[in-house]
Amino acid sequence: xxxxxxxxxVQTLAQKTGSAQRLQDRMTIVLFLLPALVFFSIFLVYPVFxxxxxxxxxxxxxxxxxxxxxxNNFKRILTDWIFLKAVGHGMLIVVLSxxxxxPLSLALALMVxxxxxxxxxxxxxxxxxxxLSEVITGIxxxxxxxxxxxxGFINAILTLIPGxxxxxxxxxxxxxxxxxxxxxxxxFFGFHMLLYIAGLxxxxxxxxxxxxIDGVSKRQMITYIKIPLLGSTIRTSVYLSVLGSLQVFAxxxxxxxxxxxxxxxLMSTYMYRFSFVRFELGYGSAVAIMMLLISLVFSLAYLRLxxxxxxxx
Amino acid sequence: MSVNYSYRSRTLKxxxxxxxxxxxxxxxxxxxxxxxVMIIFGALKTRGEFMTRPYTLxxxxxxxxxxKVLRMPVFWSMLRNSLLIMLATTIGVVLISSLTAFVxxxxxxxxxxxxxxxxxxxxxxxxxxxxxxVYLIVRQIxxxxxxxxxxxxxxxxxxxxxxxxxxxxxKSVPYELQDAAYIDGCNAFSFFWRILLPLSRxxxxxxxSLTMVASWNDLLVPLVLIDKEKLWTLPLGTMQFQGQYxxxxxxxxxxxxxxxxxxxxxxxxxxxxxxxxLTAGALKY
Numbered sequence: 001x002x003x004x005x006x007x008x009x010v011q012t013l014a015q016k017t018g019s020a021q022r023l024q025d026r027m028t029i030v031l032f033l034l035p036a037l038v039f040f041s042i043f044l045v046y047p048v049f050x051x052x053x054x055x056x057x058x059x060x061x062x063x064x065x066x067x068x069x070x071x072n073n074f075k076r077i078l079t080d081w082i083f084l085k086a087v088g089h090g091m092l093i094v095v096l097s098x099x100x101x102x103p104l105s106l107a108l109a110l111m112v113x114x115x116x117x118x119x120x121x122x123x124x125x126x127x128x129x130x131x132l133s134e135v136i137t138g139i140x141x142x143x144x145x146x147x148x149x150x151x152g153f154i155n156a157i158l159t160l161i162p163g164x165x166x167x168x169x170x171x172x173x174x175x176x177x178x179x180x181x182x183x184x185x186x187x188f189f190g191f192h193m194l195l196y197i198a199g200l201x202x203x204x205x206x207x208x209x210x211x212x213i214d215g216v217s218k219r220q221m222i223t224y225i226k227i228p229l230l231g232s233t234i235r236t237s238v239y240l241s242v243l244g245s246l247q248v249f250a251x252x253x254x255x256x257x258x259x260x261x262x263x264x265x266l267m268s269t270y271m272y273r274f275s276f277v278r279f280e281l282g283y284g285s286a287v288a289i290m291m292l293l294i295s296l297v298f299s300l301a302y303l304r305l306x307x308x309x310x311x312x313x
Numbered sequence: 314m315s316v317n318y319s320y321r322s323r324t325l326k327x328x329x330x331x332x333x334x335x336x337x338x339x340x341x342x343x344x345x346x347x348x349x350v351m352i353i354f355g356a357l358k359t360r361g362e363f364m365t366r367p368y369t370l371x372x373x374x375x376x377x378x379x380x381k382v383l384r385m386p387v388f389w390s391m392l393r394n395s396l397l398i399m400l401a402t403t404i405g406v407v408l409i410s411s412l413t414a415f416v417x418x419x420x421x422x423x424x425x426x427x428x429x430x431x432x433x434x435x436x437x438x439x440x441x442x443x444x445x446x447v448y449l450i451v452r453q454i455x456x457x458x459x460x461x462x463x464x465x466x467x468x469x470x471x472x473x474x475x476x477x478x479x480x481x482x483x484k485s486v487p488y489e490l491q492d493a494a495y496i497d498g499c500n501a502f503s504f505f506w507r508i509l510l511p512l513s514r515x516x517x518x519x520x521x522s523l524t525m526v527a528s529w530n531d532l533l534v535p536l537v538l539i540d541k542e543k544l545w546t547l548p549l550g551t552m553q554f555q556g557q558y559x560x561x562x563x564x565x566x567x568x569x570x571x572x573x574x575x576x577x578x579x580x581x582x583x584x585x586x587x588x589x590x591l592t593a594g595a596l597k598y
Contacts, residue, residue, distance in 0.1 A: 024500060024501070025420065025501060026422075028416075028420070028500075028501040029416050029420055029422055032412040032413065032415060032416045033412075033413060033416055033428070035408075035409045035412060035413075036409050036410070036413040036432060036472055039409065039465070039468060039469040040431070040435070040472070042450065042465075042469070043447060043450065043465065043466055043469035043470070044434065044435060044438060044443065044470075045434075046450060047446030047447050047450045048438070048443065048446055050446060050449060050450065051445065051446035054449070108337070108338065111338055112338065116334065118335075118338075122338050122342065125341075125342050125345050125346065126345060127588065128577070128580065129345060131526055131530075131577070131579075131580040131587070132349075132530075132573055132576060132577075133529070133530035133531075133532065133547075133572075134530065134532060134548075135530075135548040135549075135551050135552050136548075136551065136569050136572065136573050139551070139552075139555050139565065139569050140349070140569065141348065142555075143351075143352070143562060143566070144348055144351070150364075150367070151364070151367055151562075153347075153348075153351060153368065186344070186345070190345075191591065194588060194591065194592060195592060198592040243439070246441070246442060247439045247441040247442070248441075249441050249532075250533060250548070250552075254552060254555070268441050268442070271444075271445065272444075275445045275448075276445075276448075276537060281445070281449070284445050285445060285446070285449075288443065288445045288446055291442045292438060292442055292443065295437055295438065295439070295442055296437050299436070299437040300437075
């Protein structure tokens, strides 16, 4: 409303001061938007269209692309069981994140809550791994996961528990994804916890006080008041978690390179391997386009159906 | 006696959840801290000690690994490259995204919403997914093996989120202020430069910190665009170093620790900005 009246003011003012003012405004708009437009067009929009073009060729990256093969690259992607496995691994990580990592973050955020003593300390510590690079995190955990209990701390702890034996966590097809998920949780749960803490802080104190006067128990307070009021934060963190799992690359590349026998292959490592190790750039382009489509479809559907973005309103 | 007893059991019952809370949270702290401390300690041992007794305190302290890394010229060139890229990217992102956010929050023109949606596309195309298309373009322009290539790409992919954050902050600056400024004869640019930007310092700091962390930790863009050792950044060099000296774990630990130090120092000083940048960015989705 404020805006409208302001805009009317501006309009009448502009009419009065004449076209010189309007020209100046228009110049400002163009000049201010130009840098961002240039960056976006060169490094985002143009590359994507270019890749659509290359994805129709079998191309090794040297010289012009001449070997037109139509949609064969896409056919090959959809019939390559390694790619399908990579998609499955990505989905498994999403499912694990949503069912373990996010509830864990939420529980810890509720514990830290509004006024626990030492709140700032816990927040600082829990968020720290997020600031460390994926490279550092990867190398650190590579050492921790060492199969030899004399070298790898995790196995050293496990062997202390009777009945458990040392495991080659990253070298075993059946445990490697789980191990990577542990590292992802270690690195990212602090971020989600932070979002929840911010969300909890936005719940008006009056609501909680009113509920207390009505005699709700602690548990009711959490299930009937705090979690429902956190709805939009939870939807945001789900969105970021899914989008984030599409972006995991450095961590996996450092710890396993997608192995053993593709057991931890993700779409990102698959694309990297074909593009920058084997230099099948046509095929790599097609994989990139598939990933872009998946990300775009998911984002649009989620934003439309589940969580309308604030910036669109 | 019995009164006393029931009183005690009641305070215990009341405090039990608190104690449980602290127990769980402390366990969490341990899980976060132990890996970090272990690698710092590991770096303070000799190679042999690292193998024979990896879980004990580093006594006597052995600074040789750190000294060795600090004597490597490549470590310093990596540090320099990372700093250069981070600074240039941050300056570029803050400048460009504030210009753009200003137009979308304070000016009106046809096609505005459509154009704004175009600018938020970057939120859906993270650089991990778009890296191959981007590589092809950078190669075409001839900016591979050039720090500028990395800077330009990082800037482009950081813009969207920063535009969204800054736009919503700019919108919260009262419109009366703008009216008053215009009546006093400000034009759009001087309002932006002299009034809006100084008022938005916290938001600018948040956006800058967010960009610094993202740029500093980025592996993929330098990995794809750079293969000259002279131009390696810290994450890229750390990864290469780990491949090269895979056996000497103590040395690797020193390398990893030293390359983490700048990030940790920065985090301790700018925690508030980083956190407010991240939450603002995330909650604006």
